[in-house]
Amino acid sequence: xxxxxxxxxxxxxxxxxxxxxxxxxxxxxxxxKMQQDLTEALLRKTEVVAEQEPTVQPLxxxxxxxxxxxxxxxxxxxxxxxxxxxxPKESDGMIILEVVADEYRKQAPFIVEAKEDYGEYYFNEQAxxxxxGYVDSGIKPYADCSLKAAGSPQQIVTKxxxxxxxxxxxxxxxEKAYIEIY
Numbered sequence: 001x002x003x004x005x006x007x008x009x010x011x012x013x014x015x016x017x018x019x020x021x022x023x024x025x026x027x028x029x030x031x032x033k034m035q036q037d038l039t040e041a042l043l044r045k046t047e048v049v050a051e052q053e054p055t056v057q058p059l060x061x062x063x064x065x066x067x068x069x070x071x072x073x074x075x076x077x078x079x080x081x082x083x084x085x086x087x088p089k090e091s092d093g094m095i096i097l098e099v100v101a102d103e104y105r106k107q108a109p110f111i112v113e114a115k116e117d118y119g120e121y122y123f124n125e126q127a128x129x130x131x132x133g134y135v136d137s138g139i140k141p142y143a144d145c146s147l148k149a150a151g152s153p154q155q156i157v158t159k160x161x162x163x164x165x166x167x168x169x170x171x172x173x174x175e176k177a178y179i180e181i182y
Contacts, residue, residue: 035093043174084112085124086171088142095142095173097121097164106130109138112164112171120161121171123179128156135181143177155182 085108086097100108106126112119123131123139131138132153139145143162147153162177 039093043172079115081113081115081119084114084171086110086112086121088173090141095176096167097142097171097173099169099171110142110177113161114164114166114171117166119164119166119171120177121164121173122158122161122177123156125156131156139179139181142173143179146178146180148180148182153181156180157182 084097084099085102085105086099087108088110089096089098097110097112099112105124107130108124109127109131110121111124112121114120123143135145135147135153135156139156157180158177159180160178162173163175164171165174166172
């Protein structure tokens with residue numbers, strides 16, 4: 001085989017490899033889109049099921065006596081906001097915030113504030129010094145971040161809280177927080 005034929009064979013092989021890589025890339029992109037669609041569908045299904053859960057009222061055999069006022073005021077039942085120090089992890093492409101013991105509050109990167117099964121999460125200021133050197137691995141994967149520091153970061157500030165929904169003993173992130181790093 002002369003050099004011209006060898007060059008032609010190598011070129012043909014390279015074209016086949018490029019075509020295969022392009023095909024693999026297209027399939028990976030398709031799978032990523034399917035995973036995203038599935039995650040969104042599961043979140044919607046979870047929300048629909050949660051909204052459809054019936055509330056059961058206890059039976060009462062006594063009739064309360066109504067106290068009639070001239071201008072009655074509606075009183076909203078108060079639901080306490082509870083704070084949970086949490087550590088993040090990824091599971092099946094979703095971000096989960098696991099609750100840690102309160103004694104680890106200064107080490108937990110995020111705080112969840114919730115009323116019953118829904119809440120918000122934000123960066124834990126008490127853990128700032130611990131995470132300034134680990135922004136890429138400890139904060140960025142779990143929030144939408146904007147790096148505004150020219151050198152070493154000095155501040156981590158939550159500009160918009162993220163949204164969470166209770167899932168077992170942990171919190172599922174349904175919308176990422178927006179955090180700026182200075």
